Amino acid sequence: MITQKEIAEMCGVSISTISNVLNGKRKVSEATRQRVLEVVRKTGYQPNYFAQGMRKQKTNIIGIIAEDLIQFSSPPIIERIMAYCEDMHYRTILINMRMYDKWRDTWYDDEGKLQSVLQPAIRELLSIKVDGIMYVAGHARNVDCFPDDFDVPAIMVYAYSESPKFASVVIDDEKGGYDMTRYLITKGHRKIGVIAGTADNLHTQKRILGMQKALYEEQIPYNPDWIRYGDWKRPSGYREAEGLIREGVTAIFCLNDDMAAGVYDYLYEHDMKAGVDISIAGYDNMEISEYLKPALTTNEIPFSEIGIKSAEIMIKTLTEGYEVKPGSEIIKVPCRIIERDSVKQI
Amino acid sequence: MITQKEIAEMCGVSISTISNVLNGKRKVSEATRQRVLEVVRKTGYQPNYFAQGMRKQKTNIIGIIAEDLIQFSSPPIIERIMAYCEDMHYRTILINMRMYDKWRDTWYDDEGKLQSVLQPAIRELLSIKVDGIMYVAGHARNVDCFPDDFDVPAIMVYAYSESPKFASVVIDDEKGGYDMTRYLITKGHRKIGVIAGTADNLHTQKRILGMQKALYEEQIPYNPDWIRYGDWKRPSGYREAEGLIREGVTAIFCLNDDMAAGVYDYLYEHDMKAGVDISIAGYDNMEISEYLKPALTTNEIPFSEIGIKSAEIMIKTLTEGYEVKPGSEIIKVPCRIIERDSVKQI
DNA sequence: TTGTAAGCGTTATCAA
DNA sequence: TTGATAACGCTTACAA
Numbered sequence: 001m002i003t004q005k006e007i008a009e010m011c012g013v014s015i016s017t018i019s020n021v022l023n024g025k026r027k028v029s030e031a032t033r034q035r036v037l038e039v040v041r042k043t044g045y046q047p048n049y050f051a052q053g054m055r056k057q058k059t060n061i062i063g064i065i066a067e068d069l070i071q072f073s074s075p076p077i078i079e080r081i082m083a084y085c086e087d088m089h090y091r092t093i094l095i096n097m098r099m100y101d102k103w104r105d106t107w108y109d110d111e112g113k114l115q116s117v118l119q120p121a122i123r124e125l126l127s128i129k130v131d132g133i134m135y136v137a138g139h140a141r142n143v144d145c146f147p148d149d150f151d152v153p154a155i156m157v158y159a160y161s162e163s164p165k166f167a168s169v170v171i172d173d174e175k176g177g178y179d180m181t182r183y184l185i186t187k188g189h190r191k192i193g194v195i196a197g198t199a200d201n202l203h204t205q206k207r208i209l210g211m212q213k214a215l216y217e218e219q220i221p222y223n224p225d226w227i228r229y230g231d232w233k234r235p236s237g238y239r240e241a242e243g244l245i246r247e248g249v250t251a252i253f254c255l256n257d258d259m260a261a262g263v264y265d266y267l268y269e270h271d272m273k274a275g276v277d278i279s280i281a282g283y284d285n286m287e288i289s290e291y292l293k294p295a296l297t298t299n300e301i302p303f304s305e306i307g308i309k310s311a312e313i314m315i316k317t318l319t320e321g322y323e324v325k326p327g328s329e330i331i332k333v334p335c336r337i338i339e340r341d342s343v344k345q346i
Numbered sequence: 347m348i349t350q351k352e353i354a355e356m357c358g359v360s361i362s363t364i365s366n367v368l369n370g371k372r373k374v375s376e377a378t379r380q381r382v383l384e385v386v387r388k389t390g391y392q393p394n395y396f397a398q399g400m401r402k403q404k405t406n407i408i409g410i411i412a413e414d415l416i417q418f419s420s421p422p423i424i425e426r427i428m429a430y431c432e433d434m435h436y437r438t439i440l441i442n443m444r445m446y447d448k449w450r451d452t453w454y455d456d457e458g459k460l461q462s463v464l465q466p467a468i469r470e471l472l473s474i475k476v477d478g479i480m481y482v483a484g485h486a487r488n489v490d491c492f493p494d495d496f497d498v499p500a501i502m503v504y505a506y507s508e509s510p511k512f513a514s515v516v517i518d519d520e521k522g523g524y525d526m527t528r529y530l531i532t533k534g535h536r537k538i539g540v541i542a543g544t545a546d547n548l549h550t551q552k553r554i555l556g557m558q559k560a561l562y563e564e565q566i567p568y569n570p571d572w573i574r575y576g577d578w579k580r581p582s583g584y585r586e587a588e589g590l591i592r593e594g595v596t597a598i599f600c601l602n603d604d605m606a607a608g609v610y611d612y613l614y615e616h617d618m619k620a621g622v623d624i625s626i627a628g629y630d631n632m633e634i635s636e637y638l639k640p641a642l643t644t645n646e647i648p649f650s651e652i653g654i655k656s657a658e659i660m661i662k663t664l665t666e667g668y669e670v671k672p673g674s675e676i677i678k679v680p681c682r683i684i685e686r687d688s689v690k691q692i
Numbered sequence: 693t694t695g696t697a698a699g700c701g702t703t704a705t706c707a708a
Numbered sequence: 709t710t711g712a713t714a715a716c717g718c719t720t721a722c723a724a
Contacts, residue, residue: 001472003717014695019719026720029693046473050399051717054700069421069428079415082442091470094440096428124437126347127395261637268639291607291634293614349701360711365703375709397701400716696723701716708711 002043010039022047053129061091062314063125063133065118069096071138072286073158073303078136080307081157088315093128095121099138109200111144118145126152132314135159140170140202153317157310160202160330169310172332173203176299177210180281183337184251185218188346189279193226193249195240195259204229207255207283230259237262250346251279257286257298260342264292274342285338294341305333348389356385368393399475407437408660409471409479411464415442417484418632419504419649424482426653427503434661439474441467445484455546457490464491472498478660481505486516486548499663503656506548506676515656518678519549522645523556526627529683530597531564534692535625539572539595541586541605550575553601553629576605583608596692597625603632603644606688610638620688631684640687651679 004022008015013032020026021036028036039045053059062085066074078094085092097117103110125133133152135145137159144162146154156168184192194211197204208227215222226249230236237259244252245266254260260282267274274280275294282289282298289296309331350368354361359378366372367382374382385391399405408431412420424440431438443463445453453459471479479498481491483505490508492500502514530538540557543550554573561568572595576582583605590598591612600606606628613620620626621640628635628644635642655677 005717015718016696016720017694020694023719027693032693044469046469048400048717049473049475050396051700052719053396054394054400054702054716055718055720056700069425075415075421079442079444079447082415083444083447086444094442096425098425098429098432101425101429123392127392129395264637264639287632288634288637291610291637293610293639351701361701362703362711362713363709366710369703371703373709378709394701397716398703400700400718401702401704402716694724696721698719698721700718703715705714706712708709 001048002045003048004045007036007039007043007045010043011035058131059091059129060089061093061128061130062311062318063128063130064092064094064136065121065125065133066094066096066136067138068098068100069094070098070100072284073301074136074138076303077158077307077310080304081134081136081311084308084311085315088311088319090131090315090318093125093130095124097121109141114143122146131318134310134314140173142202153314155310155314155317158306164329167310167313167329167331169306169313169331169333171301171306172334173206174210174213175332176283176335177207178214179210179335179337180253180283180299181211181214182217184253184279184281184343185214185220187251187279187343189251190220191223191226191247191249191251193244193247193252194228195237195244195252195254195263196227196229197232197255197259199229204255211253230255230262232256232258234258234262234265238265241266245278249278251281251343253281253283255283257282257284257289257296260296260298261288261292264296275344279343279346281343283335289338289340292342297340297343298338299335300338301335302333309333347394348391349394350391353382353385353389353391356389357381404477405437405475406435407439407474407476408657408664409474409476410438410440410482411467411471411479412440412442412482413484414444414446415440416444416446418630419484419647420482422649423504423653423656426650427480427482427657430654430657431661434657434665436477436661436664439471439476441470443467455487460489468492477664480656480660486519488548499660501656501660501663504652510675513656513659513675513677515652515659515677515679517647517652518680519552520556520559521678522629522681523553524560525556525681525683526599526629526645527557527560528563530599530625530627530689531560531566533597533625533689535597536566537569537572537593537595537597539590539593539598540574541583541590541598541600541609542573542575543578543601543605545575550601557599576601576608578602578604580604580608580611584611587612591624595624597627597689599627599629601629603628603630603635603642606642606644607634607638610642621690625689625692627689629681635684635686638688643686643689644684645681646684647681648679655679 004015004018008018021028021033082092133154136157140159142162143159148163148165154166161168212222228240230240241263282296285298285300289298350361350364354364367374367379428438479500480503482503486505488506488508494509494511500512507514558568574586576586587609606626628642631644631646635644
């Protein structure tokens with residue numbers, strides 16, 4: 001690999017001149033400048049990464065730690081972060097902790113497991129001297145990720161930072177629950193059942209809170225019997241559908257699309273049809289929601305916006321020394337209802 | 347950040363002793379060894395990445411260039427590559443070219459566009475001095491990626507390398523087409539329609555070739571009228587379904603699940619049912635295939651195996667100086683038929 | 693406008 | 709068994 005020294009020899013100038021041309025730091029005569037650039041281009045010179053990193057403080061690299069690349073939320077978020085950083089001339093480096101591969105469903109709230117892979121990941125990024133770290137969670141919860149005295153700018157993406165020192169970018173679950181409930185009410189529904197995720201989950205809690213607000217505003221009593229808890233998976237949707245239908249609800253709001261698909265399974269088996277015999281709404285706008293029949297009305301999660309927003313904050317912090325105001329920096333990105341054919345007007 | 351020099355001072359030894367303890371290269375008295383390790387642990391010393399990289403030739407990093415992280419094939423392949431490398435104590439660094447984001451569907455065969463982002467990506471990895479490069483394509487085709495005189499071990503994943511100097515790990519499309527056709531024949535079908543992808547696509551061509559072989563073996567004439575070309579997207583499945591059904595085929599083999607979903611759309615509209623009125627088979631085993639009703643019988647693409655296999659070859663090349671035998675190194679990983687409810691016995 | 697030289701943190705070579 | 713020192717490629721302060 002060609003070095004500045006070799007270029008200097010070829011051009012008959014000193015190596016600092018080469019460096020100066022390349023970085024445009026000092027006045028260099030136009031003639032030598034052209035000559036140098038010509039040789040640089042011809043030889044395909046690339047600065048040695050390590051030498052540069054060693055010399056400078058900044059690396060212009062932003063480290064991304066993903067809990068799990070396989071989670072459906074991760075690729076679109078990371079894609080946008082990378083795109084934004086690229087536009088701003090920052091490089092990114094991705095560390096995939098592969099939590100699911102390592103521990104299946106058992107890691108969410110096991111601090112020990114998380115820390116055992118997180119700490120090496122952070123150390124690795126620090127030794128690479130990244131300018132900032134973005135933690136991309138697999139789902140919303142409080143994550144205790146960075147110590148309070150962490151001296152590298154860091155952002156929590158798609159989850160809440162335990163420490164108020166770090167900004168979080170999350171979806172607005174409460175508004176999401178509120179909006180969908182209002183939508184169902186607008187469609188004439190007053191007996192609305194819910195198939196929620198696990199009860200201890202933040203998404204679950206906030207969405208139900210939003211629902212309560214919408215019901216209250218319309219003076220519709222909140223009926224706890226109509227709130228059933230699943231486990232985010234399809235069979236639990238199937239399982240809870242029966243009871244809810246027996247209760248006589250006219251609409252079922254599933255807190256994710258997968259459980260909504262489970263409800264569809266139940267309906268299919270009992271010769272019923274979403275949007276005809278009963279109304280179904282989902283959450284996530286996963287690919288499958290467009291393939292269910294009738295297509296599922298659902299709440300789209302704005303992964304792109306989450307990625308962009310979080311990258312924006314990071315770059316702003318880096319370039320303008322933008323400081324996170326303790327406690328105030330939780331950016332909530334709203335979801336968007338995608339109206340399809342599974343909710344009928346009654 | 348603490349350095350070897352500081353540790354040396356703390357221990358009252360020279361810095362080369364520290365280095366030797368850390369790398370276990372030379373005999374060091376047990377006493378000093380313990381003392382050094384103690385201080386290292388207490389201070390949380392981390393070797394400076396850049397200094398190390400500058401000094402050593404090897405970095406133990408494998409670079410992954412992804413055409414597009416958003417392609418559904420990419421995350422599972424990359425996940426397995428990362429897992430395998432991690433097990434073998436190699437680090438990975440991922441560059442996402444984001445081809446789709448940049449050019450939508452227009453980049454597949456536009457060498458100029460590809461090279462304009464590929465070359466910087468390769469240069470970046472070379473300047474990081476990665477030990478090897480794995481190119482993860484978004485779909486199968488011949489890719490002209492590395493020059494013949496490329497001196498870093500490189501592997502083409504999920505596509506064919508233009509140059510025989512580099513190993514390729516691909517799916518066995520011909521066998522996939524063959525297997526599914528045989529399966530349909532076993533189920534009693536002799537009039538089998540195909541909704542293929544674009545005609546110039548390698549997946550398309552090889553799968554149809556496999557089908558021909560299976561038909562020939564059973565002495566069933568190949569009827570070109572029953573081969574229709576779509577564009578891999580759902581509406582094209584819908585579009586081609588009609589003609590094929592009019593032709594009186596008893597089964598339709600769709601070369602991806604998305605087009606099979608299009609056929610389902612057509613059936614749904616015409617009050618027909620897959621697995622009852624006609625048999626449908628897909629390809630890919632995308633998530634949706636399990637959600638279609640009746641669930642779609644399809645051919646699963648072994649992303650995990652592709653990832654593992656390619657990573658294995660890379661590590662083997664690196665550690666054993668394993669050399670690619672020109673022309674002979676195309677690893678074909680078989681697909682696996684996932685039998686569901688969309689194909690009936692006749 | 694250009695060149696010289698120090699220094700970043702590590703490893704490797706050689707000498708002690 | 710240990711220590712001094714050169715070298716890796718680059719940036720930058722200072723000298724010319």
